[in-house]
Amino acid sequence: MRPENSFPFVRELNELRRGRGLDAADLHQRIGPCLRAACEIADADQPAAARQKLVLRLTELCGRLPPDLRLAALAALGLHEEAAGEFLDRRISWLASVLDRDPRTARRRIDLAFRRLDELLGTPARERDPHPLTGWYVESMKAMLRLDREPADLQEERRIVAEVDELDELVLSFSAPAEPGRDPVPDITADVLFGGEIVEARQVSASHAQFVMRLPSPLRLGQRHEYGIRFAPRRTALRPYYVLTPLRRCEEFSVRVRFDRAAPPSRVWRLNGVPGRVIDDGVDSGDALTVNRVGEVGLEFHELHQGLGYGLQWSFDPRED
Template sequence: MRPENSFPFVRELNELRRGRGLDAADLHQRIGPFLREVCDITDADRPAEARRKLVLRLTELCGRLPDDLRLAALAAFGLHEEAAGEFLDRRISWLASVLDRDPRTARRRIDLAFRRLDELLVTPPPERDLHPLAGWYVESMKATLHLDRDPPDLEEERRIVAEVDELDELVLSFSVPAEPGSDPVPDITADALFGGEIVEARQVSVSHAQFVMRLPSPLRLGQRHEYGVRFAPRRTSLRPYYVMTPLRRCERLSVRVRFDRANPPPRVWRLNGVPGRVVDDGVDSGDALSVNRVGEVGFEFHELHQGLSYGLQWSFEPRGD
């Protein structure tokens, strides 16, 4: 068992949860030296910038905790949208009601969450890709491509994290490359399944479209939000792959393709962070996957690098000897 003084961040985290938590007006004055160092907060940072760095780092780390501890930490900091702005005792009462426990147990859950956060904070963070796309990042994404439908469609569900206050719109991109020599039908449609509404469609090129999604209400810095969208190209001939090439930070991706179970491809392989040209060339990576008896194949990717492609590719040609 670790002694109390071996948790260097716990005292500083406890200081942050007082009053209105990370919504406190004097937050920048209550950030301790250990947290300032790991969050790269300098004396030159204005209060708003110090808050932004702290909230984003703590939100990211809370996302790595088990569900109950993540909820406890977010409530303690005032980062959970249903507990934001309240004073600590009221946030603890809210947490106790959600956990169906007494307030004393809720406090113990917060203490445990802070110890787990301490362990994460003392570990150097992984290198992050820099990107020019500001406003939000993808904590997790689940994509299901239905090739057993006519026409095919893609359903995406994402959990995002706001990197700014008052985030009220998202720009979503979707590409459907045409086969060489095929009729370039430009139409790509998108329908919101939940978590927002599509208010604008922009056909950037024959193969690429952008859609503006308006959120139900503006997000606060560090707030999570989940939404789902169905994309459908008005094109019957699709290239034999599904990949995501993240232009912004993406921590986790789950891909599932559902084929016509009467005619599945004999070869499916994983693309785990490859250049786009590798995808276009259709070279079998040798990382084979099997289609199950209901016609599905899937895989999960973590800590995606921006600019590289992740997903699945297949061929209806048998493997050569």
């Protein structure tokens, strides 16, 4: 068992949770040396920059905790939207009511969460793209593509994290490459299932569309939000792949494709971080996938690299040996 003095981050986290937590006006003065190093906070950083680095790093690491410990850490630090702005005793009372436990148990849950954060903060931070799209990032994304119906139907559910205060709108992009000479009229539509509303649609080209989605309420720095959206590319034929090419940070991605069982593809293969040209050329990666008996294939990816493609590709032509 580790002695108490071997948890340097716990001591500094306990200092930060006092008062209004990470909403405190003097937050930049209360960030300890260990947290400054772990969050890459420089002496020259202004208070707003120091707060942003700290909040985003702690929000990311809280996301790796089990649900009850994640809730405890977010409440203790004042990062949970339902407990933000309150003093520590009120945040602990709120946590106890949500957990259906007494305040003493809630405090023990916070202590355990901080110890887990101590372990995570001691590991190197993930590499960041030197030229990222800012404002928000995708913590997790789930996609379901139905090819067993006409027209094809794609539903996506995403959990995002705000990287700025007062994040009010998201610009969402979707591409459905047209078959040359077969789809002269572009027609890509989107419908929000939950978590926002489309306020503007832009057909950038015959293959690419952008949609501006307004959120139910502005997000705070570090706040999570979930939304679901359905895209409908009205095409006479779709290219034989489904790929996510993240232009902003994306930590987890899972996809499930349901094929028509009456006419399944002859081959399906995984695309795990490949350039766009490889996808366009239709080169079999050799990482074969099996369509199950209900016509589905499912995949998961973690810590995706921006600008590379992740997903699956298929062919209806038999392999030539």
